[in-house]
Amino acid sequence: MKVTVVGAGAVGASCAEYIAIKNFASEVVILDIKENFAEGKAMDLMQTASLNGFDTKITGSTNDYTKTAGSDIAVITSGIPRKPGMTREELIGINAGIVKEVSSNLIKHSPDVTIIVVSNPMDTMTYLVHKTTGLPKNRIIGMGGALDSARFKYRLSEALEAPASDVDGMVIGGHSDTGMVPLTRLATRNSVPVSEFISEERLNQVAEDTKVGGATLTKMLGTSAWYAPGAAVSGLVQAIACDQKKIFPCSTLLSGEYGLDDLCIGVPVVLGKDGIEKIVEIELNDAEKTKLKESAEGVKKTNGLLEL
Numbered sequence: 580m581k582v583t584v585v586g587a588g589a590v591g592a593s594c595a596e597y598i599a600i601k602n603f604a605s606e607v608v609i610l611d612i613k614e615n616f617a618e619g620k621a622m623d624l625m626q627t628a629s630l631n632g633f634d635t636k637i638t639g640s641t642n643d644y645t646k647t648a649g650s651d652i653a654v655i656t657s658g659i660p661r662k663p664g665m666t667r668e669e670l671i672g673i674n675a676g677i678v679k680e681v682s683s684n685l686i687k688h689s690p691d692v693t694i695i696v697v698s699n700p701m702d703t704m705t706y707l708v709h710k711t712t713g714l715p716k717n718r719i720i721g722m723g724g725a726l727d728s729a730r731f732k733y734r735l736s737e738a739l740e741a742p743a744s745d746v747d748g749m750v751i752g753g754h755s756d757t758g759m760v761p762l763t764r765l766a767t768r769n770s771v772p773v774s775e776f777i778s779e780e781r782l783n784q785v786a787e788d789t790k791v792g793g794a795t796l797t798k799m800l801g802t803s804a805w806y807a808p809g810a811a812v813s814g815l816v817q818a819i820a821c822d823q824k825k826i827f828p829c830s831t832l833l834s835g836e837y838g839l840d841d842l843c844i845g846v847p848v849v850l851g852k853d854g855i856e857k858i859v860e861i862e863l864n865d866a867e868k869t870k871l872k873e874s875a876e877g878v879k880k881t882n883g884l885l886e887l
C-alpha cells in the first residue's frame with residue numbers, strides 16, 4: 580500500500596504522521612514544490628519511527644512525480660490555506676490551478692490511483708478533479724465531512740459533558756461556514772437521541788459552533804488547523820487501504836442522489852478498497868432537505884467560478 584501526500588505543509592505532514600502511526604501503509608511519499616521541504620518533513624517523521632513504533636517508510640520529494648509512481652492512494656493538500664477573516668471560497672483563484680496540475684501529474688504516474696482532495700474550496704476542487712482527470716467517480720473523494728463531523732462530535736461532547744467516544748453525529752452538505760448541515764436530529768449519545776439530554780436551543784448552538792469550527796481555529800492560530808484535518812484524512816485513507824467498508828460523509832459527484840446533480844458535495848458514503856463503494860441515501864426531513872439544497876446552491880455558485 581503506497582500513499583502519496585502532495586503538500587508537505589501543516590495538513591499534509593499531519594496526515595502523513597497519522598498514517599504512519601496507524602502503521603497500515605508500507606510507504607508514504609510526501610511531495611512539495613518547495614525545495615527540500617518534503618524531504619525534511621519525511622526525515623523528521625522517520626526519526627519518530629523508533630519512538631512511535633511504526634514500520635511505514637516515509638520519503639520526501641521536491642516535485643518529482645516519478646517518486647509517486649504506483650501509488651494506490653494520493654491525498655492533495657497542496658495550495659494556500661485561509662487566513663483569519665477569509666472564506667474557503669476565496670482560495671479558489673490560486674488553488675484551482677495547483678489542484679489541476681497536481682492531479683494530472685499524479686495520474687500520469689499512478690493511473691489506478693484513488694485521489695482524496697483536501698485543498699479548499701474542497702467541494703469545488705473535488706469537482707475540478709472530476710472534470711479534468713476522467714478518473715471514475717468512485718476514485719475521487721473530497722475530505723471535509725469527516726472533519727466537520729469530528730468537530731460536531733467535539734461540540735456535542737462539550738454540551739453533553741460526555742466523552743466524544745460516547746457521541747455519534749454526522750455533518751453533510753458543503754464544506755463551508757454556511758453550507759454545512761449538522762444532522763442534530765440524528766445525533767446520539769450511546770444510541771439515545773441527544774435531544775433527551777440537552778435543549779433544542781443548546782443543540783442549535785452546537786450546530787452553529789460546528790459550522791464555524793474551522794474559522795474559529797483560523798482566528799486563534801492565524802492559519803487553518805491541521806491536527807483534526809490530518810487525522811480525518813488518515814481515517815479515509817485507512818478505510819480504503821484496509822477495505823473497512825466504513826461510512827463517512829465525503830464529497831462525491833452526485834447524479835440524482837438527494838435530488839442533486841452535477842456537483843460534488845458531502846453525503847454519507849461507504850469507503851472500501853474501491854474508494855466510494857456506495858452512496859448512502861438517508862431519509863431527510865423537510866428542513867434538512869431545504870438546508871442541503873441551499874448548501875448545494877452555494878457549492879454550484881463556487882463551481883461557476885472555475886475555468887473549465
Ligand SMILES: NC(=O)c1ccc[n+]([C@@H]2O[C@H](COP(=O)([O-])OP(=O)(O)OC[C@H]3O[C@@H](n4cnc5c(N)ncnc54)[C@H](O)[C@@H]3O)[C@@H](O)[C@H]2O)c1
Pocket residue numbers: 585586587588589590591610611612613616656657658659660661670674677680681696697698699701722723726754802803804805808
Ligand atoms: N478539506 C478540509 O477539511 C481542509 C482542512 C484544513 C485545510 N484544508 C486546506 O488544505 C490546504 C493546505 O492547508 P495547509 O494548512 O496544509 O497549508 P500549508 O501552507 O501549510 O501547506 C500547503 C503546502 O502546499 C505546497 N504547495 C503549493 N503549491 C504546490 C504545488 N503546485 N505542488 C506541490 N506542493 C505545493 C506548499 O509549498 C505548502 O508546503 C489549504 O487549501 C487548506 O485550506 C482543507
